Amino acid sequence: MFDNNKIALGLLAGALPLALVAALLSGPVNIDFAAALQQGWRSENSDAVILWQLRLPRALLAILVGAALGMGGAAMQGMLRNPLAEPALLGVSSGAALAAILLLYYGLAWQSGWWLPLLAIGGAFIAVLSVWLLAGRGASASRLVLAGVAINAFLSALMALALNYAPSMFAMQEIVFWLLGSLANRGWDQLLLALPFILAGGLLLFASRNYLRALTLGEATAVSLGFGGRRYPLALLLGIAAAVGAAVAVAGTIGFIGLVVPHLVRPLVRQDPARLLWASALCGALLLLMADIFVLNFVGAQELRIGAVTAFLGAPFFFWLIVSARRGGAL
Amino acid sequence: MTLSADVTCRELGLLRHGQRVLDDITCAFRPGELTAVVGPNGAGKSSLLQVLAGVLDASGGTVSINEQPSQSIPAAERARLCAFLPQSELPSWSVSGADLVALGLLPWGRVPDRDERVRTALERVDGKDFAQRPVTQLSGGELRRVQLARLLVGQAPLLIADEPTAALDIRHQLQLLQTLRGIADSGKTVVLALHDLSLAARYCDRVLLLEGGRLRAQGTPRDVFTPAMIGEVYGVSCEFRWRDGEAEFVVFDLI
Numbered sequence: 001m002f003d004n005n006k007i008a009l010g011l012l013a014g015a016l017p018l019a020l021v022a023a024l025l026s027g028p029v030n031i032d033f034a035a036a037l038q039q040g041w042r043s044e045n046s047d048a049v050i051l052w053q054l055r056l057p058r059a060l061l062a063i064l065v066g067a068a069l070g071m072g073g074a075a076m077q078g079m080l081r082n083p084l085a086e087p088a089l090l091g092v093s094s095g096a097a098l099a100a101i102l103l104l105y106y107g108l109a110w111q112s113g114w115w116l117p118l119l120a121i122g123g124a125f126i127a128v129l130s131v132w133l134l135a136g137r138g139a140s141a142s143r144l145v146l147a148g149v150a151i152n153a154f155l156s157a158l159m160a161l162a163l164n165y166a167p168s169m170f171a172m173q174e175i176v177f178w179l180l181g182s183l184a185n186r187g188w189d190q191l192l193l194a195l196p197f198i199l200a201g202g203l204l205l206f207a208s209r210n211y212l213r214a215l216t217l218g219e220a221t222a223v224s225l226g227f228g229g230r231r232y233p234l235a236l237l238l239g240i241a242a243a244v245g246a247a248v249a250v251a252g253t254i255g256f257i258g259l260v261v262p263h264l265v266r267p268l269v270r271q272d273p274a275r276l277l278w279a280s281a282l283c284g285a286l287l288l289l290m291a292d293i294f295v296l297n298f299v300g301a302q303e304l305r306i307g308a309v310t311a312f313l314g315a316p317f318f319f320w321l322i323v324s325a326r327r328g329g330a331l
Numbered sequence: 332m333t334l335s336a337d338v339t340c341r342e343l344g345l346l347r348h349g350q351r352v353l354d355d356i357t358c359a360f361r362p363g364e365l366t367a368v369v370g371p372n373g374a375g376k377s378s379l380l381q382v383l384a385g386v387l388d389a390s391g392g393t394v395s396i397n398e399q400p401s402q403s404i405p406a407a408e409r410a411r412l413c414a415f416l417p418q419s420e421l422p423s424w425s426v427s428g429a430d431l432v433a434l435g436l437l438p439w440g441r442v443p444d445r446d447e448r449v450r451t452a453l454e455r456v457d458g459k460d461f462a463q464r465p466v467t468q469l470s471g472g473e474l475r476r477v478q479l480a481r482l483l484v485g486q487a488p489l490l491i492a493d494e495p496t497a498a499l500d501i502r503h504q505l506q507l508l509q510t511l512r513g514i515a516d517s518g519k520t521v522v523l524a525l526h527d528l529s530l531a532a533r534y535c536d537r538v539l540l541l542e543g544g545r546l547r548a549q550g551t552p553r554d555v556f557t558p559a560m561i562g563e564v565y566g567v568s569c570e571f572r573w574r575d576g577e578a579e580f581v582v583f584d585l586i
Contacts, residue, residue, distance in 0.1 A: 081423035214437055216424050217481075220386045220417045226410030226438045228385065271424040271465075 005268045012265075012282055016063070019289045023059035024051060026296035057188045061250065062292040063285040064191065065183070066257060068198045068247040070284020071277050072240050073258025075205045078212035078273035079236050080145055083266075086258045087244040090148035090237075093255075094155035095127025096120040096248035097179060101162050104174045117193045117249035124245025127151055128237050181252035181307025183292050190250040201243030202281070208236045209274035216273060254307045256314025257284050263317070287313075335362040336412055336489035336520045337397050338383065344391035345378055345544075352378045354544045356392070360522055362488065365515035367531035367552075368524045370541035371565055376524040377418055377493050379541065383522060384415035384491045396489065410438035414487040418494050418524075420478055428453065428461035428469070428477045435484040452484035453477070455510050457503065471498040479507060489520045496527060508534040532556055532571060532578035540564060552578060562586055 025033060031047040039045050041052035069087070076085040087093055099119040134147040159179075166172035211232040214222035222228075244258070261284045262276055269275040291309045298304045338360040345353035353375050360366050360383075368376045381387040383394060385401055394401040396412055404412070414435065422431060432449045436442045453459050456476040466474055475498045482492055490511070496504040504527070512534050515521045525531045531538055532552040540548040540555050542564050548555045553573065561569050568583045 210437055213434060216422050216426060216431075217420050217434060218417070218423070220381065221415065221420055223386045223406075224384050224410065224413065224415035224417075225434070226407040228406045266424070270430060271426045272430065273424060 005270065008268050009265075009279060009282070012286060016282065016286050016289070019286060019293065020059055020063070023062065023289055023293050023296070024055050026293050027055060028296075053187060057191045058183050058186055058292070059289060061186050061191050061194070062183055062289040064194060064198055065247040065251045065254065066284040066286070066288025067281040068194075068201065068243040068284075069254060069257040069288070070261040070280035070282075071202060071205060072244040072247075073284070074262040074273070074276045074280035075208070075212070075236055075240050076258065077262050078215060078276065079233065079240075081215060081218070082145065083263065084259070085145070086255075087240055088253075088255060088258070089145065089152065090131050090240070091127040091151035091155055092124045092241055092244045093248050093253050094152050094159070095123040095125075096245045097123070097253050098155050098158055098162075099123030100178060100249065100252075101159055101175050104178055105162050105166065105171060117190065117246065120249030121197055121242070121245040124241045124248065125238075127155065128241040132234070132237055177305065178252045179307070180305035181254035181310070182303070182305050183251055183295075184303055186250060194246040194250045197242045197246035201239045201241070201246070204235050204239030204242065205277055208232065208239065209277060211236065212273040212277075252305075252307060254288070254310050256310045256317070257288055260314060260317050261287060263321075334488055335397075335518055336487075337361060338489060338520060338522075339395050339398075340383070340392065341395075342392035343379070343382060343389050343394065345375075345382055345387065346390040347378070352544050353382065353389070356546050358539055358546060358549055360489075360520050362518050362520050363515055364536045365512055365521045365534060366523070366537045366539065367535040368522065368539045368541060369526070369528060369531055370547070373543075374541040375544040376541055378544075379539075380415070380491050380493050380522065380524055381417070384413055385409050386415065386417070407438065410487075411485075412487055413489040413491060414482050414485050416478055416482040416492040416495060418497075422466050422474075425465040425467040427463055428458065428466055428480075429463065431466050431477055432480045432484050435481040438487075439485065448484050449480075452480040455483055456480045457506060472500060472503065475499055476503060476507075483510075483514070488518070489522075490514065491522045493524045494526065495523055496525065496530065504530060528556060528561070529578065529580040532580055556580070 027050065029050060031050050033051070036045070036047040036051040039048040072087040076087055076090065077083055099122060100116055103116050103119060131144065131147045131151050134150065135144045163172060163175055166175060211222065211227045214225045214227045262280045265279040265283045266276055269279045291306050294309055295304045295306050340356055340358050343353055343356040344351065356379065368379060370376055378387065382389050388402065396404065401409065429449050432452050433445060436445060436448065442448065453462055456479045458473070458476045458480055461469060461473055461477050466477060469477065479492070479495055482490060495507060499507060508530055511521050511523065535552060537550065538552050538555045539546060540560065547564055548560055556571050558569055561567065566586050568586055570581050570583065571578050572581065
């Protein structure tokens with residue numbers, strides 16, 4: 001059984017480069033792939049520009065954002081000891097989204113360059129910090145969840161207000177589309193801006209892996225195993241905020257990856273919340289990349305937003321959870 | 332590395348939600364001793380154990396381990412000194428029995444003979460069969476035995492367990508107390524909260540009797556378990572029959 005799990009994880013890892021190639025071959029324009037590959041990324045040839053400046057950064061961004069969201073979800077679930085937890089639950093995504101919406105509100109979004117992602121990361125940090133201050137010292141998981149729900153509700157109200165008083169139809173449309181999440185028209189700039197934050201977040205989460213393991217047995221036992229004090233939850237919260245905030249900053253709010261992915265891979269890592277981190281990063285990257293391939297090959301008058309695709313994956317997943325729980329399965 | 336733990340509590344007090352749950356507790360736990368903390372529901376047994384284990388900070392007084400104030404011991408070092416099993420410890424993920432037991436080795440980092448230790452610890456609680464089973468599929472008593480193996484798997488010289496026999500059948504209760512007796516005899520300090528006074532009388536060297544957060548009596552089971560004392564604290568009439576230093580406890584009725 002253990003070996004089967006390793007094989008399954010190996011297959012997932014092997015599928016990622018294949019999906020990457022499929023993503024590079026996908027798009028509204030047919031390009032001469034082999035020629036574009038040979039011409040190199042400095043070439044001015046239109047096929048090479050499409051491959052190296054449009055498709056490659058977009059595919060890599062899908063991998064990076066998917067990994068950040070999968071890992072963030074795994075960390076949240078481990079920290080809150082709750083399989084229904086998601087970064088969105090603690091207001092991390094909403095905090096990032098609100099900061100971005102304020103820029104969109106004043107029509108400054110894409111002119112502002114680096115400000116959009118930077119403010120979104122800041123928003124995620126402020127949201128997660130507020131949750132932490134609200135929950136107080138030595139907060140139990142249930143208090144943390146409650147604080148997250150409260151912050152999230154407040155941020156949603158602010159977002160509704162921003163939509164309500166949007167200065168123009170155009171601004172409103174921009175906000176709505178941004179909230180749907182998208183990887184379209186993203187380039188190396190966005191990728192390179194998100195990368196250091198997601199890497200830093202990933203390192204913080206990796207450093208917290210044994211704390212997550214100890215939390216399997218509850219907070220009292222975790223303290224008795226040497227994980228007392230604020231620095232352990234704080235490192236986790238900062239790691240989540242950095243990774244998820246940076247992902248939301250460059251791709252908008254893409255839901256359900258952080259919820260679905262840890263569920264799918266948990267049996268493959270024998271339920272270990274520490275190994276779940278990297279397994280969820282891998283599977284999240286694969287899932288978002290495949291969702292983007294679907295988006296790229298979807299023919300329609302309007303561009304299909306990737307957030308809408310992941311939402312279609314997420315809703316049936318909840319139904320499946322309910323059905324399996326009613327059959328006596330563990331949630 | 333410290334191989335023994337000499338624990339002293341001086342004038343220990345604890346306030347929780349404005350209520351005084353521990354008041355002026357002065358006692359000691361020595362290497363080689365198996366101590367039972369007994370008392371009626373709400374007497375403060377769990378609170379005392381949590382303060383000893385460093386899970387709760389005392390509001391007053393001190394706990395010292397080997398004459399070093401407990402609060403000044405770094406968390407990682409304290410975790411290697413003291414292993415703690417809370418009253419209820421529901422695992423949040425359905426890891427296998429062996430993986431749950433291995434969590435008890437976290438304070439020691441990478442342990443070369445990890446699998447061997449886990450196997451031995453499971454054998455001590457008669458739980459070899461649980462190694463590969465998901466813990467959510469175990470019964471209450473089976474899960475408790477896996478958790479006890481988690482407590483026993485490390486090398487901490489101080490073991491604290493809150494009602495370790497709850498949910499165990501009678502055979503495994505006796506087996507567990509015998510195992511803990513052996514661990515204490517090997518020089519470790521063992522502290523248990525127990526409801527079963529017969530087990531406490533039979534296996535433990537010392538008894539702390541708590542009532543309303545205060546230490547009502549302490550000493551050998553024979554000193555503490557007198558019909559008068561048990562009658563006052565628990566409100567039952569009883570008799571202890573002592574045979575070769577071992578005791579059986581018979582409850583007759585409510586007073």
